Amino acid sequence: MKRSTDPRHQARILALQELFSKYFNIKNIPVEEISVKELVEINEMGEYNEDLYEKILTGVTENTEEIDKVISQYAPQWPITQIKSVDLQILRIAIFEGFIGKITPPKVAIDEAIEVAKDFGGEISSKFVNGVLGAIYEQTKKEEGNE
Numbered sequence: 001m002k003r004s005t006d007p008r009h010q011a012r013i014l015a016l017q018e019l020f021s022k023y024f025n026i027k028n029i030p031v032e033e034i035s036v037k038e039l040v041e042i043n044e045m046g047e048y049n050e051d052l053y054e055k056i057l058t059g060v061t062e063n064t065e066e067i068d069k070v071i072s073q074y075a076p077q078w079p080i081t082q083i084k085s086v087d088l089q090i091l092r093i094a095i096f097e098g099f100i101g102k103i104t105p106p107k108v109a110i111d112e113a114i115e116v117a118k119d120f121g122g123e124i125s126s127k128f129v130n131g132v133l134g135a136i137y138e139q140t141k142k143e144e145g146n147e
Helices: 007-024 036-042 050-062 064-074 085-100 106-120 123-144
Strands: none
Touching: 007 050, 007 085, 007 106, 050 064, 050 085, 064 085, 064 123, 085 106, 085 123, 106 123
16 A cells, blocks of 8 residues: 655644544543654654644644534534544544644645545545535535635
């Protein structure tokens, strides 16, 4: 399987892994935290975009409630608690990055989220992520009058 070595793509993967571990441990059981340096080694990564990584972690953490409202609006048949954790974190990253924080063009954030979902969640995950983010994108275009 071909893996992108783009530093921005690598930053998204690291952010996903960090957020997944943070939100996966909902019972607050003491676990040993893995540093970003260790994640880079485990993933056998070269370089990653540290600025994007930090912006995603901070942005998703500070805006989780707002992001989850968006997810609930565009995936009403899937309560937040029933969405696979990896899919939820991918959605949170893409929504923050492309729509709330606007640090990446929405189409790029969507494409990246789909690729990451294929790698970490599989075909069904990528279709789910694509459907939710596509609906958000279409509504955003309508609201901005760019249709």
